[in-house]
Amino acid sequence: MGSHIAFQSLRLEKVGRTFGAMNALQDLTLEIKRGEFIALLGPSGCGKSTALNCIAGLLATTSGAIWLDDVRIDTLAVEDRGFGMVFQNYALFPHMTVRSNIGFGLRMRGVAKAELERRVDAAIRTVRLESQAHKLPGQLSGGQQQRVAIARAIAIDPPLVLMDEPLSNLDAKLRLEMRQEIRRIHQDLGGVTIYVTHDQDEALSLADRIVVLREGMIRQVGTPEDLYLRPAHIDVAEFMGFRNRLEGTLISDGSVQPMARASADFGGTVLEGVALHSLPGPAVTAAIRPDDLTPVDANHPGIDATVEAFEYRGRDFFGTARTPAGVELFFRSEVPLHAGEAVRLSADPSKILIYQGGAA
Amino acid sequence: MSGSAIPFRVRLAASGLDGVTLLVIPAMVLILALFVYPFSYGLILSFHPKDGSFLGNYGHFFSDPFLYGTIYTTLALALPVTLLNLVAAVPVAFRIRRMRHQRLITTILVLPITLGTVLVAEGMLNYFGPQGWFIRTLSILGLGSPASIKLVHNYWGVFLSLVITGFPFTFLLTLSYVSGIDVALENAAATLGARSAARFRTIFLPLLAPGLAITFCLSFVQAYSVFPSAVLLGAPAGPTRVISIAAYEAAFEQYDYSLASAIAMVMGAVQLVVVVGVLMSRSLFYRGPAAGAKG
Incomplete structure (x- = not known):
């Protein structure tokens, strides 16, 4: 499958969409190469579904243009774009069998019967539903229904497969299985997959590149590694698991260059960290992952706090503590502690990210 | 009471009978008093004609063209009207589904229900009458003359009123x-x-078909029992002598309640045949939930 998908790139140029006075999507500019798996990641209301629907043609754009190589597609009707779309609630045709659902797009294209049967068979094999082919969607489990939805979308050999939170209605175990299936199907197909999700694990494990959206705007575009290690913005950092946020004052005078070490005063404690962007100072925020924040001896610099809760996690312990200023901290510990105990917490300077700006 | 531990009430509840079941009683009483009893009474009455023979009324009905012809006259009104209403309602419903002021437009469209058939008939007599706005506008536009277009006191008057209501x-x-x-x-x-x-x-038609069949049945039954507009807007002596008029005449002009009951039974049977026929055709279609996913 997919051998005849011949295009080089999908380009979004300053794509925007407004609803009345609200900007649901602003200046979305992105170039996607053939073969890429792109995740649109963000909390609900960030514009990721709007972006997907604009690309699919289910929603008209209010500004910008979308190009598939040299063909402008944002002016085409949804029926003429020929993209496969997988919906959050599957949207299977309840009155048609699995086979008939999967063959729908091919029938609409007037594909000859023998060819149609062959391609439907191939799509059914791809999602491993051979034994369910003659059932109605209502007779299938949620995971099977989602496979049908995927098969229906890929049966037309689309250059672009759009997926709108396809796994959010499935249970945790099935989600993991389906993730691997989706990745495999993407590789078989060879086109572009754009995958909308609010789950960072899903985005990190599936995507070649992740687009983080917030309030209708791109916050960061990068590989999963980029985002995980070097989130460009405090919001992105929070989304990538930097649950601890400490507000402080920059110590070094003047601007700090990107990727340089910076020291800041956090309520009397001086911590050193990495500045991903230049820091004009003085108000800064440090972001630290719970796994990197650990108890240290009293003779090391660290944040003093009181343990509030503590739990056993198997290999180590996970705790929450609160500073005298009232900031809640999440940390990891090798040794058991008790609620009410005083603890001094610190992290390796390379694991502390320092961002411009204070209270968010 | 024996030693078996499960009390009678619990066993009843397990088989679906408990205090809540009593809530059915008011509806049961209503159905018995207002439907089952009158219907049975009418059915029995229809088999006791004046001449004393068991099937006399039915024999009389089906041998007199003035009586059995009303079946066709009524069908000729009710079937096209119901089909037209259904065919018109589908596109309007599709359009309105996507509109923002859905409720306002729905209210306007539903307003004729609240007026009642008699008020609509009176209004139509003026509006579509020989001196009414409609005919006068047509004649001003040169599209016809009051002499050539007749929209009340005939088939079309009843037809239009059934469409409107x-x-x-x-x-x-x-x-x-x-x-x-x-x-x-x-x-x-x-x-x-x-x-x-x-x-x-x-997608839509196969999923809508069962619902449209039900809609057809309910609308058809309503149109088939037309009475006030057939009298007020039609020609009750001839072209719009519908079956309810025949029943009315038997009961209140000839005072033959037995014959009137028989006519009512024939009317019910004709409706039943059409309704059962349409509902049976539903089995040709998918009838599950019209959603794209489970639950």
Whole structure:
């Protein structure tokens, strides 16, 4: 499958969409190469579904243009774009069998019967539903229904497969299985997959590149590694698991260059960290992952706090503590502690990210 | 009481009979008093004609063209009217489903229901009458003269009034069925290349068919029992002598309640035949939930 998908790139140029006075999507500019798996990641209301629907043609754009190589597609009707779309609630045709659902797009294209049967068979094999082919969607489990939805979308050999939170209605175990299936199907197909999700694990494990959206705007575009290690913005950092946020004052005078070490005063404690962007100072925020924040001896610099809760996690312990200023901290510990105990917490300077700006 | 531990009430409740079951009683009483009893009474009465023979009334009805002809006259009104209302209601419902002021427009469309058939008939007598606005406008535009167009006191008068009073009912039912279809299904079909006509044919129509069949039945029964507008707007002596008029005449002009009951039974049987026929055709279609996913 997919051998005849011949295009080089999908380009979004300053794509925007407004609803009345609200900007649901602003200046979305992105170039996607053939073969890429792109995740649109963000909390609900960030514009990721709007972006997907604009690309699919289910929603008209209010500004910008979308190009598939040299063909402008944002002016085409949804029926003429020929993209496969997988919906959050599957949207299977309840009155048609699995086979008939999967063959729908091919029938609409007037594909000859023998060819149609062959391609439907191939799509059914791809999602491993051979034994369910003659059932109605209502007779299938949620995971099977989602496979049908995927098969229906890929049966037309689309250059672009759009997926709108396809796994959010499935249970945790099935989600993991389906993730691997989706990745495999993407590789078989060879086109572009754009995958909308609010789950960072899903985005990190599936995507070649992740687009983080917030309030209708791109916050960061990068590989999963980029985002995980070097989130460009405090919001992105929070989304990538930097649950601890400490507000402080920059110590070094003047601007700090990107990727340089910076020291800041956090309520009397001086911590050193990495500045991903230049820091004009003085108000800064440090972001630290719970796994990197650990108890240290009293003779090391660290944040003093009181343990509030503590739990056993198997290999180590996970705790929450609160500073005298009232900031809640999440940390990891090798040794058991008790609620009410005083603890001094610190992290390796390379694991502390320092961002411009204070209270968010 | 024996030693068996499960009390009678608990066992009753387990088989679905408990205090809540008593809530059915008011409805049961109502159905018995207002439907089952009068219907049985009429049915028995219809077998006791004046001449004393068992099937005398039915024999009389089916041998007199003035009586049995009313079956056809009524069908000739009710079937086209119901079909027209249904065919008109579907596109309107589709359009309104996507509109923002849905409630306002629905209210306007449903208004004729609240007016009642008599008020509508009176209004139509003026509006569509020989000196009414409609005919006068047509004649000013040179599209006809009062002498050539006749829209009241004939078949068309009753037809129009049934459309006006029946459409809101048909439309409301249709709208509820149309709204019940998940929008995502249409979106999915569109992304797969189906244009609007194909989407209607392959997705909406099969999913709507069972609901439209029910709508047809309910609308048809309403139209088949037409009475006030057939008298006020039609020609009750001839072209619009519907079956309810025949029953009315038997009961209140000839004072033959037995014959009137027999006519009512024939009327019910004709409706039943049409309704059962239409409902049976539903089995040709998918009848499950019209959503794209489980639950």
